[in-house]
Amino acid sequence: MATTPRKQREVRQRELHLLDVARTMLIAQGYAGLSMDRLAEATEYSKGTIYQHFSTKEDLVMALASQSMEQRLSLFERAASFRGRPRERLLGIGIADELFARLYPHAFRSELIIKMANLEERASPERTDKLRTCESECTSLLRNFIKEAIAIGDLAPTVSVPQVMFALLTLVLGTHTVVANFRPLLTETQVTDPYSSLRESIQVLLDGFGWKPLSTEWDYAETYRRIAQEVFADECQSAGPGSH
Incomplete structure (x- = not known):
């Protein structure tokens, strides 16, 4: 018998x-503290019902990672639709990533736990492929902006695309890691708004690569304001002060 749309909605919910x-259990108790037994107890569903959705604990955790990555990718794709120079559109990706961190503060922490658990070899190929596809689509947007900048002369043809990508990704991921797990460092470095500091650091980095227009030649604060208002007005309102 075919599954009815109503039944499909119930299963999805x-x-x-x-x-x-x-996700709440993973953040509170870590990977070792998450189990199918505890999830069944917390949700009052039988283990059999849970296994209808996730074949193993690893499948469950990989599904969490895919869910977060899909949310991030959706924001990235909207940012990429902004009409502007490649460096401006790259700024849009940065705004999307910042909004994701502000709106889903536990997402990166849970992703970090998942990565440290090294689950890819133990999860189903379907779950692993889905996560890798989302990750690839996110990084492809970044790669395409860099290539476009080289093609139109905003970046020198001698600039290495992998080097720019690596520099940007490590700067962003490093900031997220500090915010999620090493907050005392913010106090020690007297950083009150890490994401504002990240935006400034990215501008310094891109200036160092000679990515035009340089921050001395362009009002990127105005670009930030436009993207926040034209693309992410609702998200900025939900995220509160500091996001627009």
């Missing part, structure tokens, strides 16, 4: 609920 509870 149940899976989303399981993921929400599992």
Whole structure:
């Protein structure tokens, strides 16, 4: 018998609920503290019902990672639609990433836990492929902006695309890691708004690569304001002060 649309919605809602509870458990208790038994107890669903959605604990955790990555990718794709120079559109990706961190503060922390657990070899190929596809689409947007900048002369043809990508990704991921796990460092370095500092650091980095227009030649604060208002007005309002 075919599954009815109503039944499909119920199954999907149940899976989303399981993921929400599992994410909370993962953040509070770590990977070792998350189990199918504890999830069943917390949600009052049987283990059999949970296994209908996730074949193993690894599948469950990989589903959490994919869910976060899909949310981030959706924001990135909207940012990429902004009409502007490649460096401006790259700034849009940065705004999207910042909004994701502000709106889903536990997402990066849970992703870090998942990465440290090295689950890819133990999860199903379907879950692993889905996550890798989302990750690839996110990095492809960044790579395309860099290539476009070289093509139109905003970056010198001698600039290495992988080097620019690596520099940007390590700067962004490093900031997220400090915010998620090493907050005392913010106090020691007297950084009150890490994401504002990240935006400034990215501008310094891109100036160092000679990515035109340089920050001395262009009002990127105005670009930031336009992207926030034209692309992410609702998200900026939800994220609160510091996001627009």
